[in-house]
Amino acid sequence: xxxxxxxxxxxxxxxxxxxxxxxxxxxxxxxxxxxxxxxxxxxxxxxxxxxxxxxxxxxxxxxxxxxxxxxxxxxxxxxxxxxxxxxxxxxxxxxxxxxxxxxxxxxxxxxxxxxxxxxxxxxxxxxxxxxxxxxxxxx
Amino acid sequence: xxxxxxxxxxxxxxxxxxxxxxxxxxxxxxxxxxxxxxxxxxxxxxxxxxxxxxxxxxxxxxxxxxxxxxxxxxxxxxxxxxxxxxxxxxxxxxxxxxxxxxxxxxxxxxxxxxxxxxxxxxxxxxxxxxxxxxxxxxx
Amino acid sequence: xxxxxxxxxxxxxxxxxxxxxxxxxxxxxxxxxxxxxxxxxxxxxxxxxxxxxxxxxxxxxxxxxxxxxxxxxxxxxxxxxxxxxxxxxxxxxxxxxxxxxxxxxxxxxxxxxxxxxxxxxxxxxxxxxxxxxxxxxxx
Amino acid sequence: xxxxxxxxxxxxxxxxxxxxxxxxxxxxxxxxxxxxxxxxxxxxxxxxxxxxxxxxxxxxxxxxxxxxxxxxxxxxxxxxxxxxxxxxxxxxxxxxxxxxxxxxxxxxxxxxxxxxxxxxxxxxxxxxxxxxxxxxxxx
Numbered sequence: 279x280x281x282x283x284x285x286x287x288x289x290x291x292x293x294x295x296x297x298x299x300x301x302x303x304x305x306x307x308x309x310x311x312x313x314x315x316x317x318x319x320x321x322x323x324x325x326x327x328x329x330x331x332x333x334x335x336x337x338x339x340x341x342x343x344x345x346x347x348x349x350x351x352x353x354x355x356x357x358x359x360x361x362x363x364x365x366x367x368x369x370x371x372x373x374x375x376x377x378x379x380x381x382x383x384x385x386x387x388x389x390x391x392x393x394x395x396x397x398x399x400x401x402x403x404x405x406x407x408x409x410x411x412x413x414x415x416x417x
Numbered sequence: 418x419x420x421x422x423x424x425x426x427x428x429x430x431x432x433x434x435x436x437x438x439x440x441x442x443x444x445x446x447x448x449x450x451x452x453x454x455x456x457x458x459x460x461x462x463x464x465x466x467x468x469x470x471x472x473x474x475x476x477x478x479x480x481x482x483x484x485x486x487x488x489x490x491x492x493x494x495x496x497x498x499x500x501x502x503x504x505x506x507x508x509x510x511x512x513x514x515x516x517x518x519x520x521x522x523x524x525x526x527x528x529x530x531x532x533x534x535x536x537x538x539x540x541x542x543x544x545x546x547x548x549x550x551x552x553x554x555x556x
Numbered sequence: 557x558x559x560x561x562x563x564x565x566x567x568x569x570x571x572x573x574x575x576x577x578x579x580x581x582x583x584x585x586x587x588x589x590x591x592x593x594x595x596x597x598x599x600x601x602x603x604x605x606x607x608x609x610x611x612x613x614x615x616x617x618x619x620x621x622x623x624x625x626x627x628x629x630x631x632x633x634x635x636x637x638x639x640x641x642x643x644x645x646x647x648x649x650x651x652x653x654x655x656x657x658x659x660x661x662x663x664x665x666x667x668x669x670x671x672x673x674x675x676x677x678x679x680x681x682x683x684x685x686x687x688x689x690x691x692x693x694x695x
Numbered sequence: 696x697x698x699x700x701x702x703x704x705x706x707x708x709x710x711x712x713x714x715x716x717x718x719x720x721x722x723x724x725x726x727x728x729x730x731x732x733x734x735x736x737x738x739x740x741x742x743x744x745x746x747x748x749x750x751x752x753x754x755x756x757x758x759x760x761x762x763x764x765x766x767x768x769x770x771x772x773x774x775x776x777x778x779x780x781x782x783x784x785x786x787x788x789x790x791x792x793x794x795x796x797x798x799x800x801x802x803x804x805x806x807x808x809x810x811x812x813x814x815x816x817x818x819x820x821x822x823x824x825x826x827x828x829x830x831x832x833x834x
Contacts, residue, residue, distance in 0.1 A: 289590055289600060290438055290583050294431040294487055295749055295808060301429065301725065304718035305568050312567055322567060323627040332712055338757045345751070345811070348433055349601040391712060394762070428729055428739060429722050434610055434669060440586065443579035444707050451706055461706060462766040471573055477618045484612070484672070488740040530573060533623070568718065570711040572765055577707055626711055 280371075281314040281356040281410045287346050297345040303380060307370070310354045311386075318406025329400070330391045333366075337385040343378050350374045358410040364388045364396040366407065369415055419510075420453040420495040420549045426485050436484040442519060446509070449493045450525075457545025468539070469530045472505075476524040482517050489513045497549040503527045503535040505546065508554055558649075559592040559634040559688045565624055575623040581658060585648070588632045589664075596684025607678070608669045611644075615663040621656050628652045636688040642666045642674040644685065647693055697788075698731040698773040698827045704763055714762040720797060724787070727771045728803075735823025746817070747808045750783075754802040760795050767791045775827040781805045781813040783824065786832055 291302035311333070312322050325331045346352060353373045360367040366386040372379050390397045399407070430441035450472070451461050464470045485491060492512045499506040505525040511518050529536045538546070569580035589611070590600050603609045624630060631651045638645040644664040650657050668675045677685070708719035728750070729739050742748045763769060770790045777784040783803040789796050807814045816824070 288587055289432065290440065290586055292433040293428065294433060294435045295743065296433045297751075299429055299725075300752060301718045301721035304721050308568055308716075308718065309566055321627065326712065334714075334759065334762070335717060336759050338755070340755045340757075342751065342753050348604075349599065427726055429725055434604065436612075438586075439613060440579045440582035443582050447577075447579065447707055448705055460766065465573065473575075473620065473623070474578060475620050477616070479616045479618075481612065481614050488738065567710065568716055571706065572709040572711060572713045574711045579707065 279410065280412070281310075281317060281354075283310055283313050283354050283356075285309070285352050285354065287348055287350045287352060289348065292348045297347055300342065303340075303372075306352070306354075307382065307384075310356060310370070311368075311384075314356055314410070315403070315406065318402070318409060320403055320406060326391065331397055331400075332389050332391045333386050334389055335384055335386050337383075339383040340380060341382075342380045344374075346374055346379045350379075352379065356410060357412045357415050358407050359412060359416045361399065361404060361407050361411065364398050366399075367416065418549065419551070420456060420493075422449055422452050422493050422495075424448070424491050424493065426487055426489045426491060428487060431487045436486055439481065442479075442511075445491070445493075446521065446523075449495060449509070450507075450523075453495055453549070454542070454545065457541070457548060459542055459545060465530065470536055470539075471528050471530045472525050473528055474523055474525050476522075478522040479519060480521075481519045483513075485513055485518045489518075491518065495549060496551045496554050497546050498551060498555045500538065500543060500546050500550065503537050505538075506555065557688065558690070559588075559595060559632075559636075561588055561591050561632050561634075563587070563630050563632065565626055565628045565630060567626060570626045575625055578620065581618075581650075584630070584632075585660065585662075588634060588648070589646075589662075592634055592688070593681070593684065596680070596687060598681055598684060604669065609675055609678075610667050610669045611664050612667055613662055613664050615661075617661040618658060619660075620658045622652075624652055624657045628657075630657065634688060635690045635693050636685050637690060637694045639677065639682060639685050639689065642676050644677075645694070696827065697829070698727075698734060698771075700727055700730050700771050700773075702726070702769050702771065704765055704767045704769060706765065709765045714764055717759065720757075720789075723769070723771075724799065724801075727773060727787070728785075728801075731773055731827070732820070732823065735819070735826060737820055737823060743808065748814055748817075749806050749808045750803050751806055752801055753804050754800075756800040757797060758799075759797045761791075763791055763796045767796075769796065773827060774829045774832050775824050776829060776833045778816065778821060778824050778828065781815050783816075784833065 285306050293299040355371045357369045359369050368384045370382045388397050388399055424445050432438040494510045496508045498508050507523045509521045527536050563584050571577040633649045635647045637647050646662045648660045666675050702723050710716040772788045774786045776786050785801045787799045805814050
């Protein structure tokens with residue numbers, strides 16, 4: 279099963295042509311990434327401030343398929359494609375109803391905020407991420 | 418003389434009705450506040466990371482007079498009304514051409530980021546702020 | 557009763573000193589204003605695109621009392637102080653637990669998006685706003 | 696020659712770990728895209744409101760190479776790799792000094808805002824884009 283969460287298109291997420299301002303999509307994605315970790319009991323606050331670990335994205339490939347408009351509800355479906363030693367390969371499909379609005383492939387690396395080097399996944403993160411693991415989707 | 422700086426209304430600053438999204442005005446104001454300090458040689462980066470001082474706003478009164486639209490250039494005129502021991506009372510008038518678009522009264526307190534208590538203005542900040550001091554505008 | 561809604565402090569709402577970036581508070585407030593109208597069945601989307609009405613703020617007075625940090629949950633309590641012919645006077649208290657974090661007095665004017673003139677409250681808006689009316693709080 | 700423009704990392708562009716909040720990079724990129732068109736005399740405002748044309752991105756591939764911090768100045772180098780009938784393939788390298796911070800491949804399609812269908816490049820846009828054309832960089 280993917281991790282699933284819905285986000286409304288807010289007034290402030292739209293540009294003056296009435297469709298989504300694409301940087302707002304990336305801001306929603308940060309919330310979605312954070313919510314996925316919270317779903318298995320790991321808060322980013324604790325990761326950052328107590329364990330001194332961060333989760334920077336190192337690569338993103340985004341496809342915008344159809345425009346979304348004010349009032350649409352975006353359904354995020356986050357698939358874990360691969361869990362490496364300290365990396366995470368996510369594939370997220372964002373829909374409004376049955377229509378695919380945008381998709382993103384995202385490579386994240388768990389990183390120490392002390393020396394900015396990669397850091398192996400802690401056991402609780404790895405176990406949590408396994409819930410959403412779909413190895414058949416790996417590129 | 419007030420501190421003066423111009424900022425264009427960017428595509429991303431507008432809402433879907435085509436006028437300014439008001440949180441974007443506050444984001445511009447942060448840049449304007451920062452630029453005023455830079456104008457007399459004090460960078461916020463150095464204040465925050467070397468002197469451990471911050472400049473939170475504690476009160477703001479904003480009046481929105483006329484809408485601004487995409488492509489307008491906003492002229493910020495920042496008047497220093499009063500420099501207290503650790504406080505700063507600013508009055509900023511934002512115009513497009515001769516039209517007043519919005520105004521803001523802003524009370525800032527120089528604060529230690531170590532104990533979150535107020536901290537007297539350093540001499541270089543006080544001397545710089547004096548350049549833009551208009552005591553006759555004090556409320 | 558005030559209109560009440562809670563919003564978490566998101567990762568992207570914080571500045572590099574770890575506390576709320578104040579323009580993010582204003583962006584949350586837009587969502588809160590919109591949610592209050594939705595609570596009595598009036599969507600901004602329908603107001604804007606079918607009735608050609610907008611709800612610009614014309615004056616705001618904001619006091620920042622205490623900093624909020626990443627992970628805090630902000631409780632917004634929106635009091636309707638006065639409903640004029642086409643104006644709305646709101647007083648919103650934002651708390652984390654028992655602590656008041658910030659407050660805002662906000663004057664909104666219902667406006668035609670066709671001629672940018674004030675427009676009387678439609679009956680459904682007026683009736684909905686009455687639910688949250690606290691005339692004893694009027695300034 | 697690529698189109699070149701510099702943007703400072705602003706206070707509000709940083710997250711609470713002190714590095715760039717990646718949605719802020721995308722917001723800067725919108726400004727950079729707009730400035731490139733302005734460099735050859737085509738404003739987005741006129742494109743959108745008089746010609747009813749928009750410039751949505753349909754695909755983006757982003758690599759984040761090194762973190763940028765508050766106070767850094769980002770130099771954007773925008774290379775036009777290919778100009779199709781109505782499409783535009785851009786490759787942008789963002790540096791701080793000699794260090795590459797992030798890169799983006801961006802596919803844009805000129806679109807009618809009336810029917811949301813692709814629209815051939817107007818002559819003035821095509822001529823302007825040719826200035827920055829580097830066919831040897833095409834993927």
